[in-house]
Amino acid sequence: MNERLKFEIQAESGAARVGVLETTHSALETPVFMPVGTAGVVKAMTAGQVEELGAQIILGNTYHLYLRPGLEVLEGAGGLHGFSGWRRSLLTDSGGFQAFSLKKLRKLDDDGVEFRSHLDGSAHVFTPEKVMEIQGVIGSDIAMVLDDCPGMPCEPERLDAALRRSTLWAERAKRCIRPSHQSLFAIGQGGLDIARRLAHLRSLVEIGFDGYALGGLSVGETPPEMHACVREVAPAMPREKPRYLMGVGTPWDLVECVAAGIDMFDCVLPTRTARMGTVYTDDAGGRGRRLSIKRAEVRFDHGPIQEGCECLTCRTVSRAYLRHLYVSNEITGMVLLTLHNLHYYLRLMEEIRRAIRGGTMEELLEAYRRTGTDLAAEPTD
């Protein structure tokens, strides 16, 4: 047992499992969804509201926090917990994904990656050691190793170089000194190539980490392609350690990937779609549907987003009012829509855990697969 992170599996149904994950800041049940707090805040939410929603862990982005407010400020505040007022568990990504995906990459070699800030164009270098130092200052409960994320599609030569380099960097990250409460997860890459994914995971398991993540998915492939890949790979991840699928996904994705054996997820979807005026519902049409609050017919719709939903938004205001706030560019509209979507995601995870314990995952999966297949066939709004 690891003193920094306890993980215990309590129930299983097929490849899916319910577990309890314990950090020094909170205990939480898996499968878990982690709201994204890129800049040390879940967008549009106060820390208290995220607590009230029942979230036990959120994600912070190392790249963003390193650039702003910067390490000096975070150090003075006693880390991100002290700075932000968030009292429960905190996971930080390694910053690699941002450094690569923001297209500000300048130089990449075995030492690390050099990139330019999206804020002011200044040049910075992330090495595996530097990224561990930053996450140490942030003081997250779970840190991630720096990985080489080549993006997809990718030539096999580039992919193999990325896998070799990611393993090298994982080794170096593990040798770094961490705060005594911080655990460390490694990130498996390999695109949609199952053999490469499995080989890379084996090399990481050989080094030994507190948990394992799958990176580089949900980056353009179709949902069924992604689900099929996770179904092959997740069961090969160590059974006794938390399995984390990074940056995923839609409600449908969550149900599919839990069924495949994943325990942890993070995604900007619920918060970002809310700010764009789209909310998740379980309308007559099916589970996990999307509703654009901007639609003209919503103007006179005095019912809640979702009949029976217990979120603050649905308990207190109507679709018509939310539409009015949204078209009037009222900040409160963003707040109330974000609250509902996060509530939707967190309640779905509760339902998933109940379904695993009760042996009804198959039905839940079928319901979400139906809508998901419908939605995937629709043009994106």
Place this chain on the structure above:
Amino acid sequence: MNERLKFEIQAESGAARVGVLETTHSALETPVFMPVGTAGVVKAMTAGQVEELGAQIILGNTYHLYLRPGLEVLEGAGGLHGFSGWRRSLLTDSGGFQAFSLKKLRKLDDDGVEFRSHLDGSAHVFTPEKVMEIQGVIGSDIAMVLDDCPGMPCEPERLDAALRRSTLWAERAKRCIRPSHQSLFAIGQGGLDIARRLAHLRSLVEIGFDGYALGGLSVGETPPEMHACVREVAPAMPREKPRYLMGVGTPWDLVECVAAGIDMFDCVLPTRTARMGTVYTDDAGGRGRRLSIKRAEVRFDHGPIQEGCECLTCRTVSRAYLRHLYVSNEITGMVLLTLHNLHYYLRLMEEIRRAIRGGTMEELLEAYRRTGTDLAAEPTD
């Protein structure tokens, strides 16, 4: 006693008084500050947050609500209370000030005012009767009569025409049918001309209303000019009715005008300045100071906005964090800064009421006058 609005004076100190105002939705102590909820929402706040701050009454703008969401929507929702989820008292202005000040005025005669929407340029007419019909649909507890607001500076002929027309319109408004819970206030005009203000008030009192307001102040004159005018005029307003100073003001203005005999205030200052990154504090420098959270030295300031302040913001996060949120354009920054400023205003009104009861208004006035005079001499930030 009026069944729609009860008002009882409980304590007096000089011209200042503490009273209890009772509508069908809530009882509240005066002097009172009413947060502005222009579009049916106090910007950046949920209705629950405004309740938790202790606000017992907010203001809605008839002009804005009429244009959006529009009367059809409000009617379907059972008025603004049902639409917005706000459960306490509600006052609506008459829309006249907006129709005049938005510079979209097209035609003005004794019948009413024709203006163009700032949203889509469509033409609309406000008559005293139309404005009462709109406020009836909104269902506010306190409605205001349409007045002719000529703006300042103003030729004497235009001013006299505005006063004559405002009295005419007040008469017509009073003859309109109102919801059984709605009371009606008239608005006295007259610029900084005391004789004209007093004469106009007399003509309104002759018609008879549930309360009286002073309009057309804080529109460009200096604070001492405005305070001097209110000191002359407020004591001439009926003693047994609530006295409302519209659109005012800074913390200093509130203390000065309460001392002059005013009971009710509304102003966008606390909410608007918050969204621009400025907060109110009682720092060593004096009462009612302003702090720009954007300032460079705030970056490393890990204390609260105001030591000892009991608002959610000061209890949970630092100036440095608020600065970080603000410069990162995080919605949550606007929310937390708005919370603090509204808390500041509402606690100041509590302190004012205590000072009237305790006979210490003079000291409070001196403290705010000192900072106010300093700030008025500073360039605006």
